[in-house]
Amino acid sequence: MFHLLKWVGLFGFLALVLPVVAEEEIATFKVWNSKTKSYGNVSEILLQAEGYDVVIWGEEHDDAEGHKAQLDFFKKFTFGFPKVTLSLEMLEKDQQLILDEYVKNIIPERQLLSGSSHWKNFASDYFPLVKHAKESSSFVVCANPPRRYVNAVARKGMNAYSDFSNEVHHWIPEAHTLGQNISPVYQIKLSSMFQVDHSQDPKVSSNMPSPENMILAQFMWDQGMAESISREVYRSGRKVLHLNGRFHSDDEGGVAYRLKKMGHKVLVLSVFPEGKEEEGNFSKLGDFVILTKSR
Numbered sequence: 353m354f355h356l357l358k359w360v361g362l363f364g365f366l367a368l369v370l371p372v373v374a375e376e377e378i379a380t381f382k383v384w385n386s387k388t389k390s391y392g393n394v395s396e397i398l399l400q401a402e403g404y405d406v407v408i409w410g411e412e413h414d415d416a417e418g419h420k421a422q423l424d425f426f427k428k429f430t431f432g433f434p435k436v437t438l439s440l441e442m443l444e445k446d447q448q449l450i451l452d453e454y455v456k457n458i459i460p461e462r463q464l465l466s467g468s469s470h471w472k473n474f475a476s477d478y479f480p481l482v483k484h485a486k487e488s489s490s491f492v493v494c495a496n497p498p499r500r501y502v503n504a505v506a507r508k509g510m511n512a513y514s515d516f517s518n519e520v521h522h523w524i525p526e527a528h529t530l531g532q533n534i535s536p537v538y539q540i541k542l543s544s545m546f547q548v549d550h551s552q553d554p555k556v557s558s559n560m561p562s563p564e565n566m567i568l569a570q571f572m573w574d575q576g577m578a579e580s581i582s583r584e585v586y587r588s589g590r591k592v593l594h595l596n597g598r599f600h601s602d603d604e605g606g607v608a609y610r611l612k613k614m615g616h617k618v619l620v621l622s623v624f625p626e627g628k629e630e631e632g633n634f635s636k637l638g639d640f641v642i643l644t645k646s647r
Contacts, residue, residue: 384641404619410598412624417644419477430488438485441596443494445523497524497576506561506569525575533613535604542567574606603636
């Protein structure tokens, strides 16, 4: 198969193979190309991805059809690009060791799933991606900073950094990077999200992290993931497919914007259920919008 890929080239190979499944893809979801302002199919995404370091799949975490679509897309991605890395917001950096042990067949599946805490839908919605990565000899990156340190920043702001041991800095971005490479659009979104008026309930107000610290915590997620992805691009030279909640990547979101400022070519996909779209705003969400459809 790889001799065929070498012979016809990636573009010719994808053009030969992918249209065969286009009808099935369109039956379950629709693909909007923001550049052409028209509907197309997954083959267009894969053809365009050839010229990019990173492809971001921005999801809604509870979109059941979206999870099916992303596994299908990842299988096509590994078929079209033999050397790729899967990067996941859903796994934290200090889980990398146990993840690598699973990929290298040192530990079985049950120990990976029970050996550390995971999102409640990890086994059903994200583990199939990890399993396919293993089967296709793809690398997997646990992209997110550990939640406990991000929570500390949400509570204490930058003062939390003075509490962290030297070992912790292996898992988190340096403090000075949190406020760098932020798009004005994203800053406005975050300010709007976290500026909640608790003036009528002082008890709640005293127990809630300040909006400023909540925004810093969001920056920590974004910078941490961007650094993980960038490091992998330079380390392995592989094309990276990164999965995160679409707030991190839609419309100059934190991860996508930071990666671009780091010098990477980033293709952004925004994926969510049909019926939630805002007519006329597709081009602002990403390079492609995938509208999943209920069966």
